[in-house]
Amino acid sequence: MQYFETRIVGFIVVGLFIVLSLVWSFSEESKAVVECPATKPHRPSTYHSHKATLSKILHSEDFRNASVEKLQAAIRTRTEVYDDDPILVEDDFTYWSKFEKFEQLLKSTFPLFYSKTSLHKVNYHGLVYIWEGSDSSLKPLVLMAHQDTVPVSNLTLSQWKHDPFSGDYDGENVYGRGIADCKDQLIGLLEAAEELISNEFSPRRTIIYSFGFDEEVGGPRNKNAEWLEQKFGKDSMYAVLDEGGVNLDTIQGVKMSVPGTAEKGYMDLKIILETPGGHSSIPPRHTSIGIMGEMIVELEKSEFPTYFTKHNPAFWEYVCVAEHSPEMPSSVKKSILSAGHDQKANEIARNYIDVDLGKGFVVKSTRAIDIITGGVKANALPEYVELTMNVRIAMEETVDTVVDRIIATIEPVVDKYHLGLASDFNGRQELKPSRPAGNCLLKVVQAFPPAPLTPTQGNHWDIFSGTIHHVYEDLVAPDSTGLIVAPGIGSGNTDTKYYWNLTKHIYRYRPGLLPGVYSKEHGINEYIPMDSHLHLIVFYYEYILSVDETDD
Numbered sequence: 001m002q003y004f005e006t007r008i009v010g011f012i013v014v015g016l017f018i019v020l021s022l023v024w025s026f027s028e029e030s031k032a033v034v035e036c037p038a039t040k041p042h043r044p045s046t047y048h049s050h051k052a053t054l055s056k057i058l059h060s061e062d063f064r065n066a067s068v069e070k071l072q073a074a075i076r077t078r079t080e081v082y083d084d085d086p087i088l089v090e091d092d093f094t095y096w097s098k099f100e101k102f103e104q105l106l107k108s109t110f111p112l113f114y115s116k117t118s119l120h121k122v123n124y125h126g127l128v129y130i131w132e133g134s135d136s137s138l139k140p141l142v143l144m145a146h147q148d149t150v151p152v153s154n155l156t157l158s159q160w161k162h163d164p165f166s167g168d169y170d171g172e173n174v175y176g177r178g179i180a181d182c183k184d185q186l187i188g189l190l191e192a193a194e195e196l197i198s199n200e201f202s203p204r205r206t207i208i209y210s211f212g213f214d215e216e217v218g219g220p221r222n223k224n225a226e227w228l229e230q231k232f233g234k235d236s237m238y239a240v241l242d243e244g245g246v247n248l249d250t251i252q253g254v255k256m257s258v259p260g261t262a263e264k265g266y267m268d269l270k271i272i273l274e275t276p277g278g279h280s281s282i283p284p285r286h287t288s289i290g291i292m293g294e295m296i297v298e299l300e301k302s303e304f305p306t307y308f309t310k311h312n313p314a315f316w317e318y319v320c321v322a323e324h325s326p327e328m329p330s331s332v333k334k335s336i337l338s339a340g341h342d343q344k345a346n347e348i349a350r351n352y353i354d355v356d357l358g359k360g361f362v363v364k365s366t367r368a369i370d371i372i373t374g375g376v377k378a379n380a381l382p383e384y385v386e387l388t389m390n391v392r393i394a395m396e397e398t399v400d401t402v403v404d405r406i407i408a409t410i411e412p413v414v415d416k417y418h419l420g421l422a423s424d425f426n427g428r429q430e431l432k433p434s435r436p437a438g439n440c441l442l443k444v445v446q447a448f449p450p451a452p453l454t455p456t457q458g459n460h461w462d463i464f465s466g467t468i469h470h471v472y473e474d475l476v477a478p479d480s481t482g483l484i485v486a487p488g489i490g491s492g493n494t495d496t497k498y499y500w501n502l503t504k505h506i507y508r509y510r511p512g513l514l515p516g517v518y519s520k521e522h523g524i525n526e527y528i529p530m531d532s533h534l535h536l537i538v539f540y541y542e543y544i545l546s547v548d549e550t551d552d
Protein backbone atom coordinates (compact mmCIF):
# COMPACT_ATOMS: atom_id res chain seq x y z
CA MET A 1 0.00 0.00 0.00
CA GLN A 2 2.75 2.31 1.06
CA TYR A 3 4.57 1.49 -2.17
CA PHE A 4 1.53 2.23 -4.34
CA GLU A 5 0.83 5.51 -2.56
CA THR A 6 4.40 6.59 -3.19
CA ARG A 7 4.06 5.59 -6.85
CA ILE A 8 0.80 7.54 -7.21
CA VAL A 9 2.24 10.64 -5.56
CA GLY A 10 5.27 10.24 -7.80
CA PHE A 11 3.10 10.05 -10.93
CA ILE A 12 1.12 13.09 -9.85
CA VAL A 13 4.27 15.12 -9.22
CA VAL A 14 5.83 14.10 -12.55
CA GLY A 15 2.53 14.69 -14.41
CA LEU A 16 2.12 18.09 -12.83
CA PHE A 17 5.68 18.97 -13.76
CA ILE A 18 5.09 18.00 -17.41
CA VAL A 19 1.82 19.94 -17.62
CA LEU A 20 3.35 23.01 -15.98
CA SER A 21 6.41 22.98 -18.20
CA LEU A 22 4.21 22.61 -21.31
CA VAL A 23 2.04 25.54 -20.22
CA TRP A 24 5.15 27.55 -19.43
CA SER A 25 6.86 26.83 -22.75
CA PHE A 26 3.64 27.50 -24.69
CA SER A 27 3.07 30.83 -23.01
CA GLU A 28 6.74 31.74 -23.49
CA GLU A 29 6.42 30.93 -27.17
CA SER A 30 3.19 32.85 -27.62
CA LYS A 31 4.63 35.80 -25.75
CA ALA A 32 7.82 35.85 -27.78
CA VAL A 33 8.28 39.09 -29.65
CA VAL A 34 7.64 38.44 -33.36
CA GLU A 35 10.39 38.97 -35.90
CA CYS A 36 10.51 40.22 -39.45
CA PRO A 37 10.73 37.04 -41.57
CA ALA A 38 14.17 36.98 -43.17
CA THR A 39 14.48 36.75 -46.95
CA LYS A 40 17.66 36.42 -48.95
CA PRO A 41 18.83 36.66 -52.58
CA HIS A 42 18.06 33.81 -54.92
CA ARG A 43 19.39 33.44 -58.43
CA PRO A 44 19.06 30.67 -61.00
CA SER A 45 21.92 28.18 -61.23
CA THR A 46 22.23 29.12 -64.92
CA TYR A 47 22.76 32.75 -63.97
CA HIS A 48 26.22 32.92 -65.51
CA SER A 49 25.05 31.88 -68.95
CA HIS A 50 22.40 34.63 -68.85
CA LYS A 51 24.45 37.33 -67.19
CA ALA A 52 25.40 39.03 -70.46
CA THR A 53 21.75 39.23 -71.55
CA LEU A 54 20.68 40.63 -68.20
CA SER A 55 23.41 43.23 -68.42
CA LYS A 56 22.38 44.10 -71.97
CA ILE A 57 18.77 44.62 -70.86
CA LEU A 58 19.85 46.96 -68.09
CA HIS A 59 22.62 48.87 -69.81
CA SER A 60 22.51 48.66 -73.61
CA GLU A 61 21.41 51.87 -75.30
CA ASP A 62 20.11 49.90 -78.29
CA PHE A 63 18.01 47.61 -76.15
CA ARG A 64 16.65 50.56 -74.21
CA ASN A 65 15.65 52.46 -77.35
CA ALA A 66 14.02 49.42 -78.91
CA SER A 67 12.13 48.88 -75.68
CA VAL A 68 10.96 52.52 -75.63
CA GLU A 69 9.52 52.02 -79.12
CA LYS A 70 7.59 48.95 -78.04
CA LEU A 71 6.09 50.84 -75.11
CA GLN A 72 5.21 53.79 -77.32
CA ALA A 73 3.41 51.56 -79.81
CA ALA A 74 1.43 50.02 -76.94
CA ILE A 75 0.40 53.46 -75.65
CA ARG A 76 -0.59 54.63 -79.13
CA THR A 77 -2.82 51.58 -79.59
CA ARG A 78 -5.58 52.83 -77.34
CA THR A 79 -7.51 50.41 -75.16
CA GLU A 80 -9.59 52.47 -72.74
CA VAL A 81 -12.60 50.89 -71.09
CA TYR A 82 -15.63 52.51 -69.46
CA ASP A 83 -18.10 51.45 -66.79
CA ASP A 84 -20.97 51.52 -69.28
CA ASP A 85 -19.25 49.47 -71.99
CA PRO A 86 -21.48 46.81 -73.58
CA ILE A 87 -21.26 43.79 -71.30
CA LEU A 88 -21.40 41.22 -74.06
CA VAL A 89 -18.68 41.47 -76.67
CA GLU A 90 -21.24 40.10 -79.17
CA ASP A 91 -23.36 43.20 -78.60
CA ASP A 92 -20.83 45.45 -80.27
CA PHE A 93 -17.95 43.79 -82.08
CA THR A 94 -16.87 47.09 -83.60
CA TYR A 95 -16.55 48.75 -80.22
CA TRP A 96 -14.35 45.97 -78.87
CA SER A 97 -12.23 45.72 -82.01
CA LYS A 98 -9.62 47.99 -80.40
CA PHE A 99 -8.42 44.87 -78.63
CA GLU A 100 -8.10 43.13 -81.98
CA LYS A 101 -5.69 45.89 -82.98
CA PHE A 102 -3.80 45.57 -79.72
CA GLU A 103 -3.35 41.85 -80.24
CA GLN A 104 -2.15 42.47 -83.80
CA LEU A 105 0.43 44.85 -82.40
CA LEU A 106 1.69 42.16 -80.01
CA LYS A 107 1.86 39.70 -82.87
CA SER A 108 3.99 41.95 -85.04
CA THR A 109 6.20 43.09 -82.15
CA PHE A 110 6.98 39.72 -80.58
CA PRO A 111 7.50 37.20 -83.40
CA LEU A 112 9.65 34.81 -81.36
CA PHE A 113 7.11 34.71 -78.57
CA TYR A 114 4.33 34.00 -81.06
CA SER A 115 6.39 31.24 -82.65
CA LYS A 116 6.81 29.39 -79.34
CA THR A 117 3.37 29.83 -77.80
CA SER A 118 -0.16 28.91 -78.72
CA LEU A 119 -2.70 31.71 -78.36
CA HIS A 120 -6.20 31.02 -77.08
CA LYS A 121 -8.67 33.87 -77.29
CA VAL A 122 -11.13 33.59 -74.44
CA ASN A 123 -14.38 35.55 -74.74
CA TYR A 124 -12.97 37.07 -77.95
CA HIS A 125 -10.33 39.37 -76.46
CA GLY A 126 -8.99 37.64 -73.36
CA LEU A 127 -5.51 36.47 -74.38
CA VAL A 128 -4.10 33.22 -73.02
CA TYR A 129 -0.73 32.20 -74.42
CA ILE A 130 0.63 28.78 -73.55
CA TRP A 131 4.35 28.18 -73.78
CA GLU A 132 4.48 24.42 -73.47
CA GLY A 133 7.14 23.01 -71.14
CA SER A 134 8.95 19.71 -71.65
CA ASP A 135 7.85 18.26 -68.29
CA SER A 136 4.08 18.01 -68.02
CA SER A 137 4.31 16.87 -64.40
CA LEU A 138 5.28 20.40 -63.35
CA LYS A 139 2.49 22.86 -62.63
CA PRO A 140 2.45 25.82 -65.02
CA LEU A 141 3.46 29.31 -63.97
CA VAL A 142 0.87 32.01 -64.77
CA LEU A 143 2.05 35.53 -65.61
CA MET A 144 -0.62 38.20 -65.86
CA ALA A 145 -1.30 41.76 -66.95
CA HIS A 146 -4.29 43.52 -68.45
CA GLN A 147 -4.58 45.07 -71.89
CA ASP A 148 -7.11 47.76 -70.99
CA THR A 149 -6.55 51.17 -69.42
CA VAL A 150 -8.72 53.76 -67.74
CA PRO A 151 -9.80 56.64 -70.01
CA VAL A 152 -8.51 60.20 -70.00
CA SER A 153 -11.05 62.86 -69.12
CA ASN A 154 -11.27 65.59 -71.77
CA LEU A 155 -11.48 68.11 -68.94
CA THR A 156 -7.94 67.25 -67.84
CA LEU A 157 -6.32 67.12 -71.29
CA SER A 158 -4.84 70.60 -70.95
CA GLN A 159 -2.99 69.51 -67.82
CA TRP A 160 -1.11 66.72 -69.59
CA LYS A 161 2.44 67.87 -70.38
CA HIS A 162 2.61 65.13 -73.03
CA ASP A 163 -0.25 63.92 -75.16
CA PRO A 164 -1.60 60.93 -73.18
CA PHE A 165 -1.57 58.73 -76.28
CA SER A 166 1.75 59.81 -77.76
CA GLY A 167 4.02 57.68 -75.57
CA ASP A 168 6.49 60.58 -75.37
CA TYR A 169 9.96 59.74 -74.11
CA ASP A 170 12.13 62.51 -72.73
CA GLY A 171 15.28 60.45 -72.35
CA GLU A 172 14.29 59.41 -68.84
CA ASN A 173 10.56 58.77 -68.60
CA VAL A 174 7.89 57.41 -70.92
CA TYR A 175 4.50 59.11 -70.60
CA GLY A 176 1.03 57.97 -71.48
CA ARG A 177 -2.24 56.50 -70.37
CA GLY A 178 -1.73 52.96 -69.16
CA ILE A 179 2.07 53.05 -69.17
CA ALA A 180 2.13 52.37 -65.42
CA ASP A 181 -1.12 50.42 -65.25
CA CYS A 182 -0.12 48.19 -66.77
CA LYS A 183 1.07 48.17 -70.36
CA ASP A 184 4.67 48.33 -69.14
CA GLN A 185 4.07 45.06 -67.37
CA LEU A 186 2.41 43.37 -70.32
CA ILE A 187 5.08 44.51 -72.79
CA GLY A 188 7.86 43.74 -70.29
CA LEU A 189 6.63 40.16 -69.85
CA LEU A 190 6.84 39.60 -73.60
CA GLU A 191 10.20 41.33 -73.92
CA ALA A 192 11.59 39.02 -71.23
CA ALA A 193 10.19 36.02 -73.12
CA GLU A 194 11.76 37.16 -76.40
CA GLU A 195 15.13 37.55 -74.72
CA LEU A 196 14.87 34.12 -73.13
CA ILE A 197 14.01 32.56 -76.49
CA SER A 198 16.90 34.39 -78.19
CA ASN A 199 19.09 32.91 -75.50
CA GLU A 200 17.98 29.36 -76.38
CA PHE A 201 15.83 28.93 -73.30
CA SER A 202 13.02 26.46 -73.61
CA PRO A 203 11.02 25.77 -70.48
CA ARG A 204 10.60 22.51 -68.58
CA ARG A 205 7.64 24.05 -66.82
CA THR A 206 4.78 25.35 -68.95
CA ILE A 207 4.41 29.12 -68.77
CA ILE A 208 1.01 30.70 -69.29
CA TYR A 209 0.51 34.38 -70.08
CA SER A 210 -2.98 35.57 -69.27
CA PHE A 211 -4.09 39.06 -70.26
CA GLY A 212 -7.62 40.28 -69.54
CA PHE A 213 -9.26 43.20 -71.31
CA ASP A 214 -11.53 44.82 -68.74
CA GLU A 215 -9.66 44.83 -65.43
CA GLU A 216 -10.25 48.54 -64.94
CA VAL A 217 -13.99 47.98 -64.81
CA GLY A 218 -13.82 44.97 -62.50
CA GLY A 219 -13.33 42.24 -65.10
CA PRO A 220 -16.91 41.10 -65.75
CA ARG A 221 -15.89 39.82 -69.20
CA ASN A 222 -12.73 38.12 -68.01
CA LYS A 223 -13.16 34.38 -68.49
CA ASN A 224 -9.45 33.52 -68.69
CA ALA A 225 -9.26 31.92 -65.25
CA GLU A 226 -12.44 29.94 -65.84
CA TRP A 227 -11.00 28.68 -69.11
CA LEU A 228 -7.74 27.70 -67.42
CA GLU A 229 -9.59 25.90 -64.66
CA GLN A 230 -11.59 23.93 -67.20
CA LYS A 231 -8.48 22.96 -69.11
CA PHE A 232 -6.09 22.28 -66.22
CA GLY A 233 -8.31 21.82 -63.15
CA LYS A 234 -8.32 23.27 -59.65
CA ASP A 235 -5.03 23.95 -57.89
CA SER A 236 -3.26 23.19 -61.14
CA MET A 237 -0.84 26.13 -61.26
CA TYR A 238 2.55 26.65 -59.64
CA ALA A 239 1.92 30.34 -58.95
CA VAL A 240 0.16 33.40 -60.36
CA LEU A 241 1.96 36.71 -60.74
CA ASP A 242 -0.02 39.87 -61.47
CA GLU A 243 0.23 43.63 -61.02
CA GLY A 244 0.14 45.32 -57.63
CA GLY A 245 2.22 45.66 -54.52
CA VAL A 246 4.74 48.31 -53.68
CA ASN A 247 8.34 48.21 -54.81
CA LEU A 248 11.34 50.08 -53.46
CA ASP A 249 9.34 52.44 -51.33
CA THR A 250 10.97 53.98 -48.30
CA ILE A 251 8.67 53.37 -45.38
CA GLN A 252 9.72 55.09 -42.15
CA GLY A 253 13.30 55.09 -43.37
CA VAL A 254 13.30 51.43 -44.45
CA LYS A 255 13.79 50.55 -48.13
CA MET A 256 11.10 48.00 -48.82
CA SER A 257 9.52 45.83 -51.47
CA VAL A 258 6.05 44.82 -50.42
CA PRO A 259 4.36 42.37 -52.78
CA GLY A 260 0.66 41.88 -52.14
CA THR A 261 0.07 38.43 -50.69
CA ALA A 262 -3.63 39.06 -50.11
CA GLU A 263 -6.23 41.52 -51.24
CA LYS A 264 -9.05 43.17 -49.33
CA GLY A 265 -12.61 42.15 -50.13
CA TYR A 266 -14.88 44.34 -52.20
CA MET A 267 -18.52 45.36 -52.17
CA ASP A 268 -20.73 47.81 -54.04
CA LEU A 269 -23.86 48.42 -52.03
CA LYS A 270 -26.94 50.51 -52.72
CA ILE A 271 -29.27 51.95 -50.11
CA ILE A 272 -32.64 52.72 -51.66
CA LEU A 273 -35.26 54.80 -49.91
CA GLU A 274 -38.83 54.98 -51.19
CA THR A 275 -41.35 57.32 -49.58
CA PRO A 276 -44.80 58.59 -50.63
CA GLY A 277 -44.69 61.41 -53.14
CA GLY A 278 -46.87 64.48 -53.17
CA HIS A 279 -46.92 68.21 -53.68
CA SER A 280 -44.06 70.18 -52.23
CA SER A 281 -46.48 72.79 -50.90
CA ILE A 282 -47.61 70.40 -48.16
CA PRO A 283 -44.40 68.53 -47.33
CA PRO A 284 -43.64 66.24 -44.41
CA ARG A 285 -40.96 67.47 -41.98
CA HIS A 286 -38.40 65.26 -43.70
CA THR A 287 -38.32 64.10 -47.30
CA SER A 288 -36.58 60.91 -48.34
CA ILE A 289 -33.59 63.04 -49.35
CA GLY A 290 -33.42 64.49 -45.84
CA ILE A 291 -33.73 61.03 -44.29
CA MET A 292 -31.01 59.71 -46.57
CA GLY A 293 -28.89 62.66 -45.46
CA GLU A 294 -29.29 61.55 -41.87
CA MET A 295 -28.28 58.01 -42.82
CA ILE A 296 -25.17 59.36 -44.54
CA VAL A 297 -24.22 61.30 -41.42
CA GLU A 298 -24.56 58.12 -39.34
CA LEU A 299 -22.61 56.06 -41.88
CA GLU A 300 -19.76 58.54 -41.98
CA LYS A 301 -19.69 58.87 -38.18
CA SER A 302 -19.40 55.13 -37.77
CA GLU A 303 -15.98 53.61 -38.39
CA PHE A 304 -15.28 49.95 -38.97
CA PRO A 305 -13.22 48.36 -36.19
CA THR A 306 -9.44 48.17 -36.60
CA TYR A 307 -7.46 44.92 -36.53
CA PHE A 308 -3.78 44.12 -36.37
CA THR A 309 -3.54 40.36 -36.77
CA LYS A 310 -1.58 37.76 -38.70
CA HIS A 311 -4.61 37.28 -40.98
CA ASN A 312 -3.47 40.49 -42.63
CA PRO A 313 -0.06 40.30 -44.34
CA ALA A 314 0.45 43.98 -43.45
CA PHE A 315 1.07 42.67 -39.93
CA TRP A 316 4.44 41.40 -41.17
CA GLU A 317 5.09 44.53 -43.18
CA TYR A 318 4.80 46.63 -40.04
CA VAL A 319 6.76 44.14 -37.96
CA CYS A 320 9.57 44.54 -40.51
CA VAL A 321 9.28 48.33 -40.42
CA ALA A 322 9.34 48.28 -36.62
CA GLU A 323 12.40 46.07 -36.57
CA HIS A 324 14.41 48.11 -39.08
CA SER A 325 13.13 51.68 -38.93
CA PRO A 326 15.45 54.42 -37.74
CA GLU A 327 12.46 56.78 -37.53
CA MET A 328 9.64 54.96 -35.79
CA PRO A 329 9.30 55.95 -32.11
CA SER A 330 10.73 53.16 -29.95
CA SER A 331 7.56 52.83 -27.88
CA VAL A 332 5.59 52.17 -31.07
CA LYS A 333 8.20 49.67 -32.26
CA LYS A 334 7.87 47.78 -29.00
CA SER A 335 4.09 47.76 -29.28
CA ILE A 336 4.10 46.49 -32.87
CA LEU A 337 6.53 43.70 -32.01
CA SER A 338 4.42 42.68 -29.01
CA ALA A 339 1.05 43.19 -30.69
CA GLY A 340 0.65 39.47 -31.34
CA HIS A 341 0.13 38.66 -27.65
CA ASP A 342 -0.44 41.94 -25.80
CA GLN A 343 -3.85 43.58 -26.23
CA LYS A 344 -2.74 47.01 -25.09
CA ALA A 345 0.25 46.91 -27.44
CA ASN A 346 -2.05 45.76 -30.23
CA GLU A 347 -4.30 48.76 -29.68
CA ILE A 348 -1.32 51.13 -29.80
CA ALA A 349 -0.14 49.52 -33.04
CA ARG A 350 -3.59 49.79 -34.65
CA ASN A 351 -4.00 53.42 -33.63
CA TYR A 352 -0.54 54.30 -34.84
CA ILE A 353 -1.21 52.91 -38.33
CA ASP A 354 -4.76 54.26 -38.45
CA VAL A 355 -4.39 57.71 -36.89
CA ASP A 356 -0.70 58.68 -36.81
CA LEU A 357 0.18 57.30 -40.23
CA GLY A 358 -3.29 57.94 -41.68
CA LYS A 359 -3.31 54.45 -43.20
CA GLY A 360 -6.54 53.18 -41.71
CA PHE A 361 -7.30 51.30 -44.91
CA VAL A 362 -4.51 48.87 -43.98
CA VAL A 363 -6.07 47.83 -40.68
CA LYS A 364 -9.81 48.09 -41.22
CA SER A 365 -12.68 47.88 -43.65
CA THR A 366 -13.45 51.19 -45.30
CA ARG A 367 -16.46 52.69 -46.98
CA ALA A 368 -16.83 55.53 -49.44
CA ILE A 369 -20.18 57.05 -50.35
CA ASP A 370 -19.75 57.62 -54.05
CA ILE A 371 -23.05 58.22 -55.86
CA ILE A 372 -26.38 59.68 -54.83
CA THR A 373 -29.46 60.24 -56.94
CA GLY A 374 -33.01 61.23 -56.04
CA GLY A 375 -35.83 63.64 -56.74
CA VAL A 376 -37.11 64.72 -60.14
CA LYS A 377 -38.74 68.11 -59.82
CA ALA A 378 -38.56 71.20 -57.61
CA ASN A 379 -42.24 71.09 -56.67
CA ALA A 380 -42.62 67.32 -56.27
CA LEU A 381 -41.60 65.38 -53.18
CA PRO A 382 -38.86 62.85 -53.90
CA GLU A 383 -40.26 59.33 -53.98
CA TYR A 384 -37.02 57.52 -54.69
CA VAL A 385 -33.49 58.16 -53.42
CA GLU A 386 -30.58 55.88 -54.13
CA LEU A 387 -27.12 55.92 -52.63
CA THR A 388 -24.18 53.82 -53.80
CA MET A 389 -21.30 53.08 -51.51
CA ASN A 390 -18.13 51.16 -52.06
CA VAL A 391 -16.77 49.04 -49.24
CA ARG A 392 -13.32 47.44 -49.00
CA ILE A 393 -13.42 44.54 -46.60
CA ALA A 394 -10.62 43.91 -44.08
CA MET A 395 -8.99 40.47 -43.98
CA GLU A 396 -10.59 39.80 -40.59
CA GLU A 397 -14.12 40.46 -41.83
CA THR A 398 -16.58 38.99 -44.31
CA VAL A 399 -19.22 40.37 -46.63
CA ASP A 400 -21.80 39.41 -43.96
CA THR A 401 -20.10 41.24 -41.11
CA VAL A 402 -19.83 44.50 -43.04
CA VAL A 403 -23.43 44.27 -44.28
CA ASP A 404 -24.58 43.65 -40.68
CA ARG A 405 -22.65 46.67 -39.46
CA ILE A 406 -24.14 48.92 -42.13
CA ILE A 407 -27.65 47.72 -41.26
CA ALA A 408 -27.00 48.35 -37.56
CA THR A 409 -25.76 51.86 -38.39
CA ILE A 410 -28.81 52.96 -40.37
CA GLU A 411 -31.37 51.08 -38.27
CA PRO A 412 -31.93 53.90 -35.72
CA VAL A 413 -32.77 56.26 -38.60
CA VAL A 414 -35.11 53.65 -40.09
CA ASP A 415 -36.86 53.36 -36.70
CA LYS A 416 -36.97 57.10 -36.12
CA TYR A 417 -38.94 57.60 -39.34
CA HIS A 418 -41.06 54.45 -39.00
CA LEU A 419 -39.76 52.89 -42.19
CA GLY A 420 -39.74 49.29 -43.35
CA LEU A 421 -36.35 47.67 -43.93
CA ALA A 422 -35.28 44.88 -46.26
CA SER A 423 -32.02 43.51 -47.59
CA ASP A 424 -31.51 41.55 -50.79
CA PHE A 425 -28.31 39.98 -49.50
CA ASN A 426 -28.46 36.16 -49.22
CA GLY A 427 -31.90 36.20 -50.84
CA ARG A 428 -34.38 38.96 -50.10
CA GLN A 429 -35.02 39.31 -46.40
CA GLU A 430 -37.61 41.45 -44.71
CA LEU A 431 -35.92 42.87 -41.62
CA LYS A 432 -38.76 45.20 -40.64
CA PRO A 433 -42.22 44.96 -42.22
CA SER A 434 -43.16 47.36 -44.97
CA ARG A 435 -44.57 50.64 -43.61
CA PRO A 436 -46.79 53.39 -45.07
CA ALA A 437 -44.18 56.05 -44.19
CA GLY A 438 -41.74 54.45 -46.59
CA ASN A 439 -39.28 51.63 -47.06
CA CYS A 440 -35.55 51.19 -47.12
CA LEU A 441 -33.79 48.50 -49.14
CA LEU A 442 -30.15 47.44 -48.97
CA LYS A 443 -28.99 45.99 -52.25
CA VAL A 444 -25.62 44.30 -52.65
CA VAL A 445 -24.68 44.95 -56.28
CA GLN A 446 -21.48 42.95 -56.24
CA ALA A 447 -19.30 41.56 -53.50
CA PHE A 448 -16.42 39.24 -52.94
CA PRO A 449 -14.60 38.37 -49.74
CA PRO A 450 -10.96 39.11 -48.92
CA ALA A 451 -8.52 36.95 -50.90
CA PRO A 452 -6.97 33.87 -49.33
CA LEU A 453 -3.50 34.45 -47.86
CA THR A 454 -0.56 33.52 -50.07
CA PRO A 455 1.92 31.43 -48.05
CA THR A 456 5.07 33.40 -47.20
CA GLN A 457 7.08 30.48 -45.97
CA GLY A 458 8.62 27.79 -48.13
CA ASN A 459 10.21 27.43 -51.50
CA HIS A 460 7.66 29.37 -53.58
CA TRP A 461 8.08 32.49 -51.45
CA ASP A 462 11.85 32.05 -51.12
CA ILE A 463 12.31 32.01 -54.90
CA PHE A 464 9.94 34.93 -55.42
CA SER A 465 11.28 37.19 -52.66
CA GLY A 466 14.84 36.02 -53.38
CA THR A 467 14.56 37.11 -57.01
CA ILE A 468 13.57 40.61 -55.88
CA HIS A 469 16.68 40.72 -53.68
CA HIS A 470 18.93 39.44 -56.41
CA VAL A 471 17.60 41.81 -59.05
CA TYR A 472 17.87 44.88 -56.85
CA GLU A 473 20.88 44.09 -54.70
CA ASP A 474 23.12 42.35 -57.22
CA LEU A 475 22.04 43.40 -60.71
CA VAL A 476 20.47 46.86 -60.56
CA ALA A 477 22.58 48.22 -57.71
CA PRO A 478 25.46 45.75 -57.30
CA ASP A 479 26.49 44.95 -53.74
CA SER A 480 23.79 47.06 -52.16
CA THR A 481 22.07 45.67 -49.11
CA GLY A 482 19.32 46.60 -46.75
CA LEU A 483 16.30 45.93 -48.95
CA ILE A 484 13.52 44.40 -46.90
CA VAL A 485 11.03 42.21 -48.76
CA ALA A 486 7.87 41.79 -46.73
CA PRO A 487 4.37 40.60 -47.53
CA GLY A 488 1.66 43.25 -47.72
CA ILE A 489 -2.01 43.79 -48.41
CA GLY A 490 -3.43 45.02 -51.71
CA SER A 491 -6.00 47.69 -50.89
CA GLY A 492 -7.18 47.71 -54.50
CA ASN A 493 -8.27 44.66 -56.45
CA THR A 494 -6.79 42.91 -59.45
CA ASP A 495 -7.87 40.23 -61.88
CA THR A 496 -6.29 37.70 -59.49
CA LYS A 497 -9.66 37.51 -57.73
CA TYR A 498 -10.70 35.06 -60.45
CA TYR A 499 -7.62 32.86 -59.93
CA TRP A 500 -8.10 31.72 -56.33
CA ASN A 501 -9.03 28.20 -57.40
CA LEU A 502 -5.91 27.79 -59.50
CA THR A 503 -3.23 28.17 -56.84
CA LYS A 504 -2.71 29.51 -53.34
CA HIS A 505 0.55 31.17 -54.43
CA ILE A 506 -0.67 34.48 -55.83
CA TYR A 507 1.73 37.42 -55.94
CA ARG A 508 0.67 40.96 -56.78
CA TYR A 509 3.88 42.69 -57.65
CA ARG A 510 5.12 45.09 -60.25
CA PRO A 511 8.88 45.38 -60.25
CA GLY A 512 10.33 48.78 -61.01
CA LEU A 513 11.50 51.96 -59.43
CA LEU A 514 8.24 53.52 -58.44
CA PRO A 515 5.28 52.36 -56.43
CA GLY A 516 2.26 52.73 -58.74
CA VAL A 517 0.77 55.63 -56.88
CA TYR A 518 3.81 57.84 -57.58
CA SER A 519 3.58 56.96 -61.28
CA LYS A 520 0.23 58.74 -61.37
CA GLU A 521 -1.60 55.56 -62.30
CA HIS A 522 -5.07 56.52 -63.54
CA GLY A 523 -4.01 60.18 -63.24
CA ILE A 524 -2.71 63.10 -65.25
CA ASN A 525 0.80 62.72 -66.73
CA GLU A 526 0.98 59.00 -65.99
CA TYR A 527 4.55 57.87 -66.60
CA ILE A 528 7.26 55.39 -65.79
CA PRO A 529 11.00 55.90 -65.62
CA MET A 530 12.52 53.84 -68.42
CA ASP A 531 15.00 52.33 -65.94
CA SER A 532 12.04 51.02 -64.04
CA HIS A 533 10.81 49.19 -67.10
CA LEU A 534 14.19 47.56 -67.66
CA HIS A 535 14.23 46.31 -64.06
CA LEU A 536 10.87 44.75 -64.68
CA ILE A 537 12.13 42.81 -67.71
CA VAL A 538 15.15 41.57 -65.75
CA PHE A 539 12.93 40.46 -62.88
CA TYR A 540 10.64 38.38 -65.10
CA TYR A 541 13.60 36.93 -66.95
CA GLU A 542 15.26 35.71 -63.75
CA TYR A 543 12.06 34.63 -62.05
CA ILE A 544 11.14 32.42 -65.01
CA LEU A 545 14.59 30.80 -64.96
CA SER A 546 14.44 30.11 -61.23
CA VAL A 547 10.91 28.77 -61.28
CA ASP A 548 11.87 26.54 -64.19
CA GLU A 549 14.60 24.89 -62.11
CA THR A 550 12.54 23.97 -59.11
CA ASP A 551 10.59 20.73 -58.94
CA ASP A 552 7.83 22.08 -56.67
Ligand SMILES: [Zn+2]
Pocket residue numbers: 146181182215243
Ligand atom coordinates in the same frame (compact mmCIF):
# COMPACT_ATOMS: atom_id res chain seq x y z
ZN1 LIG B 1 -4.02 47.60 -63.38
